[in-house]
Amino acid sequence: MGQNSSINRYSRRISDSFRGGRNSTFPNNDEKRIITINSGPQPAKFISNFISTSKYSILTFLPKFLFEQFRKYSNIFFLCIVIFQQIPGVSPTGRYTTAVPLTFILCCAAIKEIIEDVKRHIQDDAVNRRKVLIYRQGAWMFTAWQEVKVGDIVKVIDKEYFPADLVLISSGEPNSICYIQTSNLDGETNLKVRQGLPQTSHIKSSLQLKDLQGTVECELPNRNLYEFAGTLKVNSATYPIPLGADQILLRGSQLKNTTWIYGVVIYSGHDTKLMMNSSAIPLKRTNVEQVTNKQTLFLLLLLIILCVISTIAGEIWTYKNKEKHWYLGLNLDENGQTWQHIGYTFLTFFILFNNLIPISLQITVDLVKFIQAYFINWDKDMYDPDTDTPANARTSNLNEELGQVKYIFSDKTGTLTKNEMVFKQCSIAGIMYGSGNLSEFNSYELLKNLEEHDTRNEIREFLTLLATCHTVVPENKMHTDLPTDASYQASSPDEYALVTVMKEMGVVFFSRTPTSVTINFRGEKEEYQILNVLEFSSDRKRMSVIVQTPRNEIKLYCKGADSVIMERLGSQDNNVQLTSEHLESFANDGLRTLCLGYRILTTEEYNEWLVKYREASTAINNRNELVAEIADKIEQNLILLGATGIEDKLQDEVPQNLTMLHRAGIKIWVLTGDKKETAVNIGYSCKLLSDQMLNLTLDEATRDDTQRQLRQHCQQFGDSLRKENLASLVIEGQTLKYALHASCRQDFLDLAMSCKTVICCRVSPKQKAEVVELVKKSTDAITLAIGDGANDVGMIQLSS
Template identity: 40%
Template sequence: MIPERDSETTFDEDSQPNDEVVPYSDDETEDEVDKQPAVEAGQNQINREAEESREPPRKDCSWQVKANDQRFLEQPQFKRTVFLCFKKSKYAGNAIKTYKYNPITFLPLNLFEQFKRAANFYFLVLLILQSIPQISTLSWYTTLVPLLLVLGITAVKDLVDDIARHRMDSEVNNRTCEVIRDGRFKNTKWKDIKVGDIIRLKKNTFIPADILLLSSSEPNSLCYVETAELDGETNLKFKMALEVTHRYLQEESAMADFNGLIECEEPNNRLDKFAGTLFWRNTSYSLDADKILLRGCKIRNTDFCHGLVIFAGADTKIMKNSGKTRFKRTKIDSLMNYMVYTIFVVLILLSAGLAIGHTYWEQQVGNSSWYLYDREDFSPPYRGFLNFWGYIIVLNTMVPISLYVSVEVIRWGQSYFINWDLQMYYPAKDTAAKARTTTLNEQLGQIHYIFSDKTGTLTQNIMTFKKCCINGQRYGDCRDAAGQLQSHPEQVDFSWNKYADGKFLFYDHYLLEQIKSGKEPEIQKFFFLLAICHTVMVDTCNGQLNYQAASPDEGALVTAARNFGYVFLSRTQNTITISEMGVERTYDVLAILDFNSDRKRMSVIVRESGGNIRLYCKGADTVIYERLHPRNPKREATEEALDIFASETLRTLCLCYRDISQDEFEAWNKKFVEASVATTNRDEALDKVYEEIEKNLILLGATAIEDKLQEGVPETISRLSKADIKIWVLTGDKKETAENIGFSCELLTEETTICYGEDTRQVRSTKDFFSGNSKCSLALLQTRLENQKNRAGSSPHSSLRMNEPFFQGSKDRALIITGSWLNEILLEKKKKKKKLKLKFPKTAEEKKKQTEKRRRAEAYKEQQQQNFVDLACECRAVICCRVTPKQKAMVVELVKKYKKAITLAIGDGANDVNMIKTAHIGVGISGQEGMQAVMSSDYSFGQFRYLQRLLLVHGRWSYIRMCKFLRYFFYKNFAFTLVHIWYSFFNGFSAQTAYEDWFITLYNVLYSSLPVLLVGLLDQDVSDKLSLRFPGLYVLGQKDLLFNYKKFFLSLLHGAITSLIIFFIPYGAYLKTMGQDGEAPSDYQSFAVTAASSLIFVVNFQATFVCFQIGLDTSYWTFVNAFSVFGSIAIYFGITFDFHSAGIHVLFPSGFQFTGTAPNALRQPYLWLTMILSVAVCLLPVVALRFLFMTVWPSESDRIQKHRRRLAAEEQQWKRRQSAFRRGVSGRRSAYAFSHQRGYADLISSGRSIRKKRAPLEAVLGGGAAGPGPAPAT
């Protein structure tokens, strides 16, 4: 079990995640990763020239693999010491082992793990103490039976889980593939594959190990793989072998004779990184991740491929990523543990006090009582010492052994209720809600902050080409072929196009008519650009074109061009084939100028059929407009269209081109080749070269893509806001995109005062902060930080904490910040590496000054973080734009640290994984970006709207149920245990028990466990519909109103009062009572039965009143609850009569000594009157108080429960209308989203695979920020 992460962790720019590096995450930036060996160039011809002149292998490449030579790997230098002098090969076998136990180790290992828990170890110590006759007055089975029950239930659960892991391991290890053995390919089980083997894989088979691709059935030895098992992404990736292995390793005999040596990095968990060198035929060849096929991937659209095993089994990257899981604990868990520690302290104090009482009693009474002589000559203090341990045993039930097992059972049941909730089932994808953990359910009812991704979480992440602007003319409105607007839109018929995508919908017939007429060459260039300027790969299946796009945006643009007659058909490393209105043409692709979040654009340079060279470019409007030729007549008209598209929350993109002369291209291409093979700062060099050619562009127009909100998002956000849950949107898109979506989903309204993070110089005081301008700045934060810095500098002991609020007045305000601003405010800039200098020892004074300077810097940095969190948390909503996955996790961590609030993160992509793991609760959405977010989450479902039901219904119910269970559980244990203390005043503090041993043994196991367990599983104060209708009920959990130390001590007090009644009413009744036979029945056995029977009635009926509210209304009361209460009482009496029978006493005389007690005692009417009186005195005050609170001081749930019938009648009329998209400010533009990393141009031009370091759209950042100035008039 991994301990919970330290809540005091802070992030800085060089920090790494606390858990494992997740696939394709942004935890490491390119400049933080060690420089890789020289990689292949961006074009095929460059590859052939460069392969013969690779750099020598890196010194840190210590992993060596030789093909077809197992003896090479058995050399001494490849062995490692595992224990003492025993050595083992450092190369793992390919058999995987995820199970924990085997038949020999299960019992000892499982017991060891269970006894590491403090509660179990405590009861083991008690069991040992009970074996000492001098201190124990209880039989050993009173502790052993409950302990065995707890250990047994846990062991069975662990065994079932491990058997499932055994079966999964066996299924995987016994798969087969073809391996070179004795010069031929033979079928071999996966578990028998070794490092250095050459294997053959066929289509639709999984890859058994991490292998170097040698050759395949495809041209240039391309290999298509699906990584869904690895990272959840379903789009195909493309790998390509070295030219030399592709050329020479096609035949089986050549494979068998291959003896290449590979030197590479040690096994690690970086899925998208690999550095190594192949030595073969006296030549070295550089290897990178684009030539490696990873275990867990599946071969697709490739008949067969060959590979050399580099990493096997536990050394594979997928196994390296599967080892660590962050352990999350709930707030109630922590509080419950502290309460158990409190009980333990109370137990020690009580035992010590009673032991002192026994010492005094021995001195005053015991020594003079001849009938107590036990042949042991012990002094009173020593007897008191022994009695201390005796009371530790007698009162051990104050520390509830069954508490943790009961909690786990309740959580397990609550998780199934979430899984079975049909109202959280998404039929479109056949996706049901799934509780992937059973330990966090009640924490769902205590959420303060929700951190949500945007694309794919709030939106559908299904991009649709909606509108466009070509040559200054806008298209996309509902118009007929003549250009007239239609009142009843009709879908454009694309049946004339055999390649048309039937799912594509468009309603502007006029645009299609213009294309068919051929009168507008700019329109033809527009769609030709969409068909040629991209990095999409195409696959043909059953005569249908299937596009594999790097992002949904690219797929939407290429699909639009396809339907309008410009169809992307195929591509090679250097060519691309397009069908232009039925005419197929192939163009030479001379270069692909890749995009990233800084460039915000991409370009291709192609040679057309006439020999002309032309550059086609698409990108964000801000960067494109900066590079346009001064004479662009349609510039203003296109900008006006961009404003209109932005106001409709559409994602915009500008298209342009320019012609290039042959001489200019040749001069530029020389620089491009040099930058492509650069071993250092390659990306920067390429960006500089790209800038030289992307200038004087001619504007063609703009596209507008729609990414609709998911169904029910505005309603969900509204309800969650009413539940006092603050929502932060963390997205990689540009500010305008996120802001418009904020208005659409009603996170922002027209009344919301919006503060922007980048304008930090306009305002200098609180007075000016909200002086009527809704677009405020954060200068107050900067001023506050500077003042605090000055204070810190003037007085090292001055407090940096300022508790006054940032804002005054209305609370309806929102904060919008960017990732760059976040870095500037919260992080220190990276220091450049300095050259090695000779340093002399520092004096003590210099060291002191340096330490003080460092301390002040840390204090100031921490105060910056504190102030940011304080400011942001005073806002109703926060939108963080252009943030990386690392920053997402950092923001969540800061709120956790400084606000001590319960957080929830929800997302659908791989770049949300860090955020999901960092938050207290992680929720994954099964969206368009694979299953990695789901696999890393605690809960998952198909749509964002189900979050309201997860929190407001299941979360709230789980919290209320768990709180009621814990309060009642502590109460019933105190009521049961404290009777022994009152009894001690009448037995000389001798650690004698007030009940028989078997009653003590079975009390928590059978007699009182079921009713309260069902309270924890089934209780409801209001229905699910009313929970959603009145989200204000949710604040109970946020404020910890139902379970805290106050409630705990009230339960202790209630239990103490109950124990007093349970003891003293029977005591008084027996004091001067005569039975029907004329004898006084005041024997110990009859008293124990009376007290025990009264207790059973009280605690079970008390559970009834937890569920059954006396008054005008009832809460959730079922047959199961009634059966559990009366069934528990029946079980008690049935077992008691059996254990008090003469038959069982004959069989076990020493264990059953209350022979005939229950039948004799329960025949007496006064005993039943005594029990009725005890129960009445215990329960009537509870009923009266409950009735008083319901009538005089009712809670909101009480009021709702009182009027539930009227509310149910109104339920059909209460339906919130679906919110339409609000029209945003025209100046907000929503640009095409670019990735954080460079795109896939080099992968296409070199034939390498398309790989993703992040999810396609979450990881991508939108285009440049549009200016806030007024838009042109329409």
């Protein structure tokens, strides 16, 4: 939530920059990047926008390939045989009897590696050669992505991907809004809203772009996808303009439902956040390969023993027969060549017995895996007819690992779920509407009660709250005045489901400006002035808006988790018990729940609060904490309106498949960028979580608290620690950062190993990779990572 509320924050941010806010200046040049706009060469040299995800290059292929091949002990052994065979008078066979087969084996392996890596190069080349329109030296030109430089102004058209990390200047939509899809970054398929600065939103033409001159000062490249700090200094502005995450368009994101945008490149190539969250392609060694290496060492030891025995026996025979068979030249003592003869004899036996280790073993295994990859691609049971997508084994090195997996690390959005929200049930004033067994919400009874029931006032407030308390942006593609022609873009699929079902019931949200929201309440047009937006956060677990109604009343509408809304209710609320029972029913059906409440504010009460809120919102230090504290003071004494139940549709047969995997002894870890409530609800829907399990939650704000909580939970398991228990662990991304610290890592691992299911929420791509690496190195188990976005690449590469 909270994307569009950035519109209302700009005036406060500008005031903050006047007072020297933290984004307006940086301590020194070592901690910031300075980029000039339309001012000639950049003050510093930045890396190019060329990217490579391939395993080899022309220069590195031979050394990296040979290193990978000669990690296999069998290949080292046969290389030694080849060398020994070149010594004159030693080999009982030809000089090339092993060299030719070994060369053939290496050539076959090289061809396989080249074929697979050429595919990666082709994909990289296709990306690097994509065309984009850039404004350089006063003219527009089409150029390849790899030629884009830091400081360039680019124009991106609808449905195109961003070639680098950009700062949004303006767009073809009102108020410089644009919509992006970030599924390649965080796996979320819903659209997100980005907002250009008011100071640059007027730029719509080349002439206006030519007049744009200034500098962007921003933080150094980092892998944090959700935060950004910088300032824009333009010649037409007196003071620096703060830049935040609302103005950043990241590489890997796609422009959607927006005609065009202008953006300034700030990070390019491997400095982009997408690439910084991608790990280098590792040289993976399969479990079978490790076993083969150990067996090769055992056979080598056996071979050496046989050679030693044979050499000793040969020397004994020579000693006894050197006089009798003098014509064989066995009498070498006189020439002082005894030890040389013993060494030659040992090497002769070593070459003679080298077939104890079959030279065809490795190439046979590689060939079988290579062909097996094509069988996977041809498997009709792995074909998805809905998307016309067959299985695609991009590498054949790890096929045999699939049957030995002990841990599965799965993304949530788009992997376990379809990310399609459906409004199923609601509770208003203690009355439940809808049924979890129906595919759609039946609004007949609700609309009937809206006309004539005793609770009609509560129903009206309930519907008004859902139509106004959100961050959805309406669109009117038909360009008509009919409210029913409105379509919606939302950064949250939950909010999209709520405003959509309101529209179906005749309460249509159809217009938004920075200061107002207009709805059509069953034929009556109503405009609500947005006085303040108190944004959603994982700490607050709620969102509120303060509006002025058409009747000039000031109301606070609040929606959020039931745990935070219930504790903010007035002392006398007769519907709490019934609503709590309904919430429990929704949760048992696996629905995502929200509680809704409101309160009426007097003008004096609001004005008194507003003074404190303005002070907090312009504070230089600890602004978020101060704003949250002030918001909490007004979000009290709420009147409970009811609750909603929303279903997040799972992929087909997910619960059944996960149950079978559990029965097979495989542990499931869900690593998602979504908030905790979302992940937990999906956990229940997937049957990964249940009320019969010991459900543990880690949501600590400091490392000391995290360490204390981890040790407390570990002591709770006692002798069952690191053994599989009927327990689950849910941990937040911020807490996970502390849990992965050296002082907490072992306790976290012990606790996680004791649980049947682990769910990590609000995690970054790098944290996903770190979790997989921790489990892989600590348990020596085979791990499998599954994901559908670029944010999952790191953990997929580190799994084994």
